[in-house]
Amino acid sequence: MSLLSIGLLYGGATLFAMFLGMPIAFALGAVATLFMIIFMPGASVDTIAQNVYEEMASITLLSIPLFILKGAAIGRSPAGRDLYGALHAWMHWIPGGLGIANVFACALFAAMAGSSPATCSAIGSAGIPEMRKRGYSPGFASGIIAAGGTLGILLPPSITMILYAVAAEQSLGRLFLAAIGPALLLVALFAGYAMWKFRREFHAALAQYKLAGTESELLRVDTLTVYDKFALLPRVLPFVILLTGVMVALYGGYATPSETAGLGAVLALALIASIYSVWTPRELEPILIATLRESTMLMLIIGMSLLYSYVMSYLHISQSTAQWIVSLELSRWVLLAAILLMVVVLGFFLPPVSIILMTAPIILPPLKAAGFDLIWFGVIMTIIMEMGLIHPPVGLNIFVIKNIAPDIPLWDVVWGVMPFVGLMMLAVVVLCIFPEIATWFPDAIMGAK
């Protein structure tokens, strides 16, 4: 059988198994095993278990459950509410300050928790009711939270980035640093849009008031005392210290990324024990169970994706596809656009982890040949996958918002989110024109590559 037919069969069988509704991990494993049995020597089929073990037994990959534990510990504590309250107290005087406070709270929380949906639900459950109470339209309020939450897979310690670093054989520390500039760019874009949109809604409300005397909450001016501003700070500071402490441990060379994961998890547990007195086994159980559920599901997908790419590479499917793409001699930007489009389409169906591990062996060699910096591309690819979290058909964050504010119609949420999808596309374009936004920071701290 020709390589092309084997490749097409491999892809076709995978799509069939997945769309039949087989769990992603088992679908990938089953297809890989089937092709091993048919096309590979018997000895390699015998080592399937060893193969998966050896691929998984890397402390970098296995730090993922610990990052999840840290996120779950923080996500299940009232830290999100406190963080949000404190930011609001300090920023309420800016036009659209409430919305901006929500964007900032999402970014900070995402950096601590490392998960998009966890960020959406932690900040959104306090932020959305507050914004609506203050007259923000429901779509605008949900858009801010859904988009702010996506910063979770961009800011360190993003699980998506860990996998990309492993798949692309790039430095994780450098990748984490490269995400910071683009994340700040997104925060600035989101905040700028929030301010602009607030002014529009504000002027509409003002016109309405002058015309018909309709009072709107948007027009009310807040007065918060200095006491209010300082009262919430002590509760937030330890978490900000945790965040910076972990970053210093990582970049100061005191700890490896995986040790940072362990340290972060232990510190997060210690903080919720000391601040919110969550420490008994009964109270910790939901945190641990949520962590295990997510980690086990994720790690099995990762293990099986690695087996899947191993088979793909053994059968030369990935190499030939990569060579074929290179031989098309597309111009750099056409190549990039085609690859990003593929990532967008895959994002309709697959979680970022499988997209990265399944496509990396195919798309990275052509990108490298075309002279793209793979660290920079990791950031771009992550932003594209972030968009998948908020656009239909499966934008997870949209469903998280539906959960915390069930009375907002789905269409309002979707329309409220769309401008943010546009802003993220804009950010990708800006990053293509000025790649330094991503590469400058790691170069400055770790030296040029």
Place this chain on the structure above:
Amino acid sequence: MAHGLDGVETVQAAALPRSAADRILAFTNDLMVKASSAALVLAGFVLTYSVIVRYFLKISTDWQDETSVFLIIGAVFLSSAAVQALRGHVAIETIVGLLPSRVNQARQIVVDLASLAFCAFFAWKSWALLHEAWVDDYHSGSTWGPPLWIPYSLMTIGMTLLSIQILLQVIDELRRWNSAR
């Protein structure tokens, strides 16, 4: 929905245990989840300890990374049956909602049989690997060099429990298929 990865809670009621086998497995899963939780937290402490002894006490670290690998591998595989019991292994469910219920029931049985075939095959190969590692006394290639039967046995037990869990779910579905006729 395939993005259901990042820790969103989906409320799913576990089916009430019926047969003795169901009850025994539910009990085992509960134990495994407790052991896995403990292993995960322990791994966090081991890595924290590693930072402390290396940085403050200037003692070189050799066993910490591998111990954490073993603990987390154990946590992942041992809890995989419990996650399957809650149908927590995420799948693409785009077409599921479009199918008539009887067809969907048949689809679920086919999908679970395929998952069962894969997991059972994997479990079988894990037993073979474990046996080999035990008989030939395999050790990891690091300077510390712990015996490899430890992580292999965790993986083997986990995959075996996972296969049994899917088998019980298939039996349950076949029973429902028959009773619906």
